Amino acid sequence: MPPALARIAAALPDTVPFVAPEAIERRLGQRFRARLGANESGFGPSPKVVDAIRSAAAEAWMYCDPEMFDLRQAIAARAGVAPRNVAIGEGIDGIMGNIARLWLDPGDVVVTSRGAYPTFIYHAVGFGGRMVYADYRDDREDLDALLDLARRERARIVYLCNPDNPMGSWWPANEVAAFIEALPEQTMLILDEAYGETAPEGVLPPLAPERPNVLRLRTFSKAYGLAGQRVGYAIGEPGNVRAFDRVRNHFGVNRLGQVAALAALDDPAYLDRVVGDISAARDRIAAIAGDSGLVALPSATNFVAIDCGRDGDFALAVLRALEALGVFVRKPMVPPLDRCIRISAAPAAELDVLAECLPLALERVRAHLPGTSQ
Amino acid sequence: MPPALARIAAALPDTVPFVAPEAIERRLGQRFRARLGANESGFGPSPKVVDAIRSAAAEAWMYCDPEMFDLRQAIAARAGVAPRNVAIGEGIDGIMGNIARLWLDPGDVVVTSRGAYPTFIYHAVGFGGRMVYADYRDDREDLDALLDLARRERARIVYLCNPDNPMGSWWPANEVAAFIEALPEQTMLILDEAYGETAPEGVLPPLAPERPNVLRLRTFSKAYGLAGQRVGYAIGEPGNVRAFDRVRNHFGVNRLGQVAALAALDDPAYLDRVVGDISAARDRIAAIAGDSGLVALPSATNFVAIDCGRDGDFALAVLRALEALGVFVRKPMVPPLDRCIRISAAPAAELDVLAECLPLALERVRAHLPGTSQ
Numbered sequence: 001m002p003p004a005l006a007r008i009a010a011a012l013p014d015t016v017p018f019v020a021p022e023a024i025e026r027r028l029g030q031r032f033r034a035r036l037g038a039n040e041s042g043f044g045p046s047p048k049v050v051d052a053i054r055s056a057a058a059e060a061w062m063y064c065d066p067e068m069f070d071l072r073q074a075i076a077a078r079a080g081v082a083p084r085n086v087a088i089g090e091g092i093d094g095i096m097g098n099i100a101r102l103w104l105d106p107g108d109v110v111v112t113s114r115g116a117y118p119t120f121i122y123h124a125v126g127f128g129g130r131m132v133y134a135d136y137r138d139d140r141e142d143l144d145a146l147l148d149l150a151r152r153e154r155a156r157i158v159y160l161c162n163p164d165n166p167m168g169s170w171w172p173a174n175e176v177a178a179f180i181e182a183l184p185e186q187t188m189l190i191l192d193e194a195y196g197e198t199a200p201e202g203v204l205p206p207l208a209p210e211r212p213n214v215l216r217l218r219t220f221s222k223a224y225g226l227a228g229q230r231v232g233y234a235i236g237e238p239g240n241v242r243a244f245d246r247v248r249n250h251f252g253v254n255r256l257g258q259v260a261a262l263a264a265l266d267d268p269a270y271l272d273r274v275v276g277d278i279s280a281a282r283d284r285i286a287a288i289a290g291d292s293g294l295v296a297l298p299s300a301t302n303f304v305a306i307d308c309g310r311d312g313d314f315a316l317a318v319l320r321a322l323e324a325l326g327v328f329v330r331k332p333m334v335p336p337l338d339r340c341i342r343i344s345a346a347p348a349a350e351l352d353v354l355a356e357c358l359p360l361a362l363e364r365v366r367a368h369l370p371g372t373s374q
Numbered sequence: 375m376p377p378a379l380a381r382i383a384a385a386l387p388d389t390v391p392f393v394a395p396e397a398i399e400r401r402l403g404q405r406f407r408a409r410l411g412a413n414e415s416g417f418g419p420s421p422k423v424v425d426a427i428r429s430a431a432a433e434a435w436m437y438c439d440p441e442m443f444d445l446r447q448a449i450a451a452r453a454g455v456a457p458r459n460v461a462i463g464e465g466i467d468g469i470m471g472n473i474a475r476l477w478l479d480p481g482d483v484v485v486t487s488r489g490a491y492p493t494f495i496y497h498a499v500g501f502g503g504r505m506v507y508a509d510y511r512d513d514r515e516d517l518d519a520l521l522d523l524a525r526r527e528r529a530r531i532v533y534l535c536n537p538d539n540p541m542g543s544w545w546p547a548n549e550v551a552a553f554i555e556a557l558p559e560q561t562m563l564i565l566d567e568a569y570g571e572t573a574p575e576g577v578l579p580p581l582a583p584e585r586p587n588v589l590r591l592r593t594f595s596k597a598y599g600l601a602g603q604r605v606g607y608a609i610g611e612p613g614n615v616r617a618f619d620r621v622r623n624h625f626g627v628n629r630l631g632q633v634a635a636l637a638a639l640d641d642p643a644y645l646d647r648v649v650g651d652i653s654a655a656r657d658r659i660a661a662i663a664g665d666s667g668l669v670a671l672p673s674a675t676n677f678v679a680i681d682c683g684r685d686g687d688f689a690l691a692v693l694r695a696l697e698a699l700g701v702f703v704r705k706p707m708v709p710p711l712d713r714c715i716r717i718s719a720a721p722a723a724e725l726d727v728l729a730e731c732l733p734l735a736l737e738r739v740r741a742h743l744p745g746t747s748q
Contacts, residue, residue, distance in 0.1 A: 001560065001586070002586030002587060002611060002614060003530065003559075003560050003586070003587050004477075004560065005477060006477055006478055006479045009476045009477075009620055009621060012620040013620070016440070016619055016624055020440050020441060022441070023439075023441055038436075040435050040436055041435050042435065044432060044434075044435045045434055045435060050431045050432045050434075053427070053428075053434065053630070057424045058419075060423075060600050060602040061415050061418045061419060061600065061601055061602065062412075062601060062602050063394070063414060063601045064602055065394055065396035065397070066392070067394060067396070069396065069400065090464065090626050090628075091623075093623050093624075093626070094626060101383065103377055103379060103380055103383075104380055119624075126620070127380075185375060186375065186377050186378065188377040212375070212376030213376060213377050225434070225435040226434050226435065227436060228433065228435065228628055230626060237376060242388065243379060245390055246386040246387070246500070247500055249464055249465070250391060250392070250467075250493075251467060251601075251604065252465070252467070252468060254602055254603055254604045254630075254631060256628075256630055257628060260434060
């Protein structure tokens with residue numbers, strides 16, 4: 001008999017939040033021609049960031065600064081808060097794990113939307129959270145329903161992503177601010193703003209970093225083009241920020257990750273340019289979808305959800321056909337969101353591949369639909 | 375009232391396992407001339423590793439392969455086990471956190487040595503483990519005492535570091551193998567072999583990767599010179615290895631970390647050379663200690679514990695004097711180990727600084743000792 005797993009761990013499923021494109025490539029035996037599924041930024045990081053990584057490569061023998069002093073200062077200055085309001089972690093994913101550990105006892109209720117970010121749910125369940133879901137309404141998270149559940153269930157944590165993943169939709173800042181005001185003070189709101197940099201004006205509520213029941217999550221993985229480096233941060237009340245020190249892997253944000261994030265903050269002009277490129281890429285994706293008779297949903301993120309016009313099985317078939325053609329995309333799995341596929345903003349060359357392959361994929365899928373004439 | 379912390383988190387202390395050299399530098403207002411405290415490898419990674427990082431820097435926009443397929447294959451091939459026996463994580467520290475989460479329920483007993491690796495204890499306590507300590511004997515971990523405690527306390531986890539940190543001492547493989555055989559089968563042994571590469575022949579027991587109650591921990595942070603990249607691994611029984619997938623931060627080992635570790639495994643000649651350099655550096659550190667009338671303990675690691683010949687206060691004063699002179703070292707804090715300071719193997723230029731500063735540091739400390747003539 002092997003040693004028994006702890007009670008919570010023993011009850012967890014073997015499934016993982018995401019299948020990686022690399023795993024699909026190994027299964028298909030070929031590399032993707034276009035990598036458009038993980039909401040990475042194919043525009044890449046700033047050239048100055050790449051230079052900074054290269055310059056620091058030979059220093060990889062040293063542990064990082066576990067206090068991340070310089071990076072905290074820089075993030076705080078950029079956000080207009082104090083360093084004591086900034087907790088940095090191994091991407092938003094790593095921070096979410098620590099949030100669940102810090103604020104959930106087994107059996108505590110966590111409220112979010114059915115179809116919300118799988119990794120958040122993975123971590124909440126992973127620490128024994130009891131998930132209670134609201135449904136999306138009109139392809140947006142339903143603030144009224146989330147608030148109602150939070151109150152009724154005395155939720156320890158509410159998770160809201162704005163702008164939203166996987167739909168790309170958003171609530172204006174004033175509605176989010178009203179939602180925050182209405183939450184019970186013992187409920188911690190995890191406000192995931194991973195896509196904040198690509199949102200139009202008026203979507204992110206002003207930071208109120210001394211508020212004790214809100215953590216705002218940001219990342220270098222999206223607009224900054226550094227998904228592979230694993231650097232995210234939370235902005236919150238200093239006592240909550242300090243709590244992370246009780247549980248985090250102190251040297252976990254690696255040395256070159258810190259170097260890269262610091263250099264990225266130092267090149268705001270590049271960020272502005274990429275945000276423009278992402279906006280243009282969203283328009284192009286919408287046009288490509290339209291050319292095939294599909295409808296792109298409005299997006300404030302670095303991806304576009306495309307309504308494939310039928311049910312989830314149809315959209316899944318489109319996704320599989322795109323995969324077979326060398327195009328990696330992902331899709332929501334919960335109805336009715338699952339009628340969509342989700343396509344990341346990317347440089348022109350990759351969107352050219354999409355423009356070539358989407359009509360082919362649709363043709364293949366429709367050819368196999370029952371009752372469709374050839 | 376801010377939202378309440380979870381029960382375990384609320385009870386945790388605010389202390390952190392290690393104060394970083396960067397934090398000391400900020401306090402002292404100067405950079406260290408020699409960084410000899412964290413058992414990093416100042417010899418650095420292989421130049422081929424540095425090249426590999428630089429070549430991959432522009433790909434940092436992509437998430438890593440969360441299955442770490444290529445790296446698992448390479449680690450397995452090098453270790454002579456199957457990929458299903460290899461779990462990779464964000465350094466041994468990250469793996470230890472997941473081990474505590476996977477195999478500890480609150481209140482479960484964890485047995486280790488008083489003065490053992492603080493980060494292991496941090497994670498075990500962090501998941502509610504109840505620590506039970508054996509004392510070191512003759513500057514080695516006391517296998518008989520650990521075994522006795524494991525049996526008597528029905529320990530869920532026993533932690534043993536061989537070769538040992540912080541003393542540099544070791545048990546021969548046959549003694550460790552006998553220890554493993556004698557452990558209760560429901561007790562998981564965490565055998566930390568972070569310093570395995572620098573150990574002489576006959577210290578690491580043969581791998582028996584199908585054994586269900588042992589996890590062997592290895593790292594790229596020490597001899598491979600990649601502490602800043604955060605890549606460690608566990609070798610164990612496949613069911614135990616799969617268990618990590620239930621709780622780990624799947625994208626946590628970052629892309630350039632995987633690139634670096636893979637390139638490091640591909641340059642065994644460099645590793646051999648560094649292991650020789652480390653051995654020579656140990657001899658030099660012992661000679662420097664001897665020149666000041668101090669005794670270096672035998673070491674199978676990439677550091678040397680130096681017996682300062684008096685009590686812990688004296689050794690701490692030596693450490694502080696070295697710090698003030700620009701030399702970063704660390705020391706054990708538990709008696710009687712605390713009579714020692716711990717100095718990492720390093721290139722000649724840094725050991726020259728040590729040779730210059732150790733006599734000065736001792737002079738300063740002795741000048742302030744009560745009852746010492748001037």
